[in-house]
Amino acid sequence: MAGGTWHGGCYSEITGNLPNRVAPRETGRRADAGPGNRKNNNKTHITMMRIKQSLWGLLLAPVVMAMTAAAPLHAQDDPFAAPAAVVQETAVVATDAAGDVAVVATEAVAVAAPEEESEGPAEPDEDYTAMAAKYGATFDFFTISNLWVLLAAALVFMMHLGFASLESGLTQAKNTTNILFKNVFIICMGIIAYLLYGFNAMYPGDFNGWFAVGTPVTMADYGDTDFSYGGTGLCMTGWTDFIFQAMFAATAATIVSGAVAERIKLPAFMLGATLLVAFIYPITGSWKWGGGWLDQMGFYDFAGSSLVHGFGGFAALAAVIVLGPRAGKYVDGKIKPILGHSMPLATIGVFLLFFGWFGFNGGSVLSANPEAVSYVFVTTAVAAAAGGLASIFTAWMFIKKPDLSMSLNGILAGLVGITAGADSITLYGSVIVGAIAGVIVIFSILFLDRIKIDDPVGAISVHGVCGIWGTIAVGLSFFNGGNEDFSFVTQLIGTLSICGFAFIVSLIIFGLIKAIFGLRVSAEEEEEGLDIGEHGQEAYPDFVANK
Amino acid sequence: MKKIEAIIKPFKLEEVKDALADLGIEGMTVSEVKGFGRQKGHTEIYRGSEYTVDFLPKIKIEVVLAEDVVEKAAAAIVKAAKTGKIGDGKVFISPVEEAIRIRTDETGEKAV
DSSP: OOHHHHTHHHHHHHHSSOOOSSOHHHHHTOSOOOSOHHHHHHHHHHHHHHHHHHHHHHHHHHHHHHHHHHGGGGGGGOTTSSHHHHHHHHHHHHHHHTTTSOOOOHHHHHHOOOOOOTTSSSOHHHHHHHHHHHHTHHHHHHHHHHHHHHHHHHHHHHHHHHHHHHHHHTSOGGGHHHHHHHHHHHHHHHHHHIIIIIHHHHSOSSOOSSOOOOOOOOGGGGSSOOOOOBTTBOSSOHHHHHHHHHHHHHHHHHHHHHHTTTTBOHHHHHHHHHHIIIIIHHHHHHHHTTSOHHHHHTOOOSSOIIIIIIHHHHHHHHHHHHHOOOTTSEETTEEOOOOOSOHHHHHHHHHHHHHHHHHHHHGGGOSOOHHHHHHHHHHHHHHHHHHHHHHHHHHHHHHSSOOHHHHHHHHHHHHHHHTTTTTTSOHHHHHHHHHHHHHHHHHHHHHHHHTTOOOTTOHIIIIIIHHHHHHHHHTOHHHHTTOTTOOHHHHHHHHHHHHHHHHHHHHHHHHHHHHHTOSBOOHHHHHHOHIIIIISOOSSOSSOOOO | OEEEEEEEOGGGHHHHHHHHHHTTOOOOEEEEEEEOSSSOOEEEEETTEEEEEOOEEEEEEEEEEOHHHHHHHHHHHHHHHOOSSTTOEEEEEEEOOOOBOTTTOOBGGGGO
């Protein structure tokens, strides 16, 4: 809690200035007070600040204590209190009712909580026993599937940490706070927007196949849980379905934040990203996963190569075109590299993304079907690995040096490439899909730079271009093993319409924002760094980290 | 009193420090700097685009000494920092008007 930076707001109230680098605490501590009004005024300020700090502490302490004290007040309604006693019975009932069905991992059942609310009609443990007795082994499978998809949702959430790290690593130190702030905003906005509008707009049930108006999610939506698997029933509760999809929605926006980094105005970005995620993402999402016209046409996108990554990548392309490149990037017809400030952060980011992708693809099976989930894990991993290797060697051959950041992009390219068909592409087909994605991404990055599309992190190439590749690969019989359900033409139509729609709408949104509010920071601010310009707060205040 | 400023290659720092310590000179200030003389920069490549790095990392050592040790110290620094290859660096000697030890308020040669 040193000096200026934390007290950004209240410090400026005291002094009317921006926080300065010299922590006033240091000057206040001098034992030799000495003569001079200036020093005495500093002491007054210090004392005032100390009083304010302690007042906050005095206020917060009782509030926190009150909140913690309030929690046990609802102990008697606690739905988690019951299950412990019920676990054994469940196991017994299941094996008796269907003796030949292997009940896998009964311990997992102990963790699952009964999903009725405290105002439900029956006592929690009665309902639980009744459900288990009625549905038998199906209930166990349901519970395990539900648990797996919840874990997958948490893994997809982790990808936001991956994006934040990767983006800040590949951009300059002076813009780090800004990048991180955008990522923090996106996950918060994405979840709430999806809650209030997006989820029901994307999964409206019966609709015209093109567009449905969204409504907030309500408790009434998920009062009954359907235990059937396949058909209309999902092998999870409605809440799991919601939270899993909500994590995907926020991912689409964070792709844009990387491409527009280091020169976009923060409020402009926040507005644009909110519009894209809240209103546009559910439209294209409904076309396939919501049962819309693409779904009816036979289009297939397992975990979102087009719906999430293609969408984000091409929305990013439009934004970058409207925004323009960073200052000093393209000078006299030459490309001047603007170095990322932290390769360790970038690498950590990609590994976190790889880690989270097991949930992204694995959870998209939407059940704990052992064969499907395990197969998807394998295809995801081999495609990522193949992408990484392909990028390493392609970059080495064409750029003469093994470039770390390109190799990292290659891993992601492989992951994006397999995302459309992780469950339907053959094993070695996955390796090749990933490898081709790893090659494509290198050339795409180089090409975009040549045509003066400035993308600091390679988001457009990784997500947009490889998203298209991954989607159409599903339609090629070489990769899908001759599966007649998939058609190359349908895949092509699907991916082009989703990416094209995202591109056009993003062009309009950012074009309007540019015309009305202005999209770019001033040249001085871009030079000085967005951390100071937009936030008044540096990510690396006291020491120099490269640039 | 004289001040010696020496710009040397970074990996030579330990050697120079030891050489000065052998002469009984224990204090110095060291900073990381970038610079170039006649040594040209080199090209690096980032995400497919080449760029030249003109400024090379160097270490600057500053040490303020009494007159009688200056020549020996300068010679020791040159000997320790020399590799014979381009980019070895330079040594500058300048006069110092006054020096004050902060803890004891000593001045002059007693302070260095």
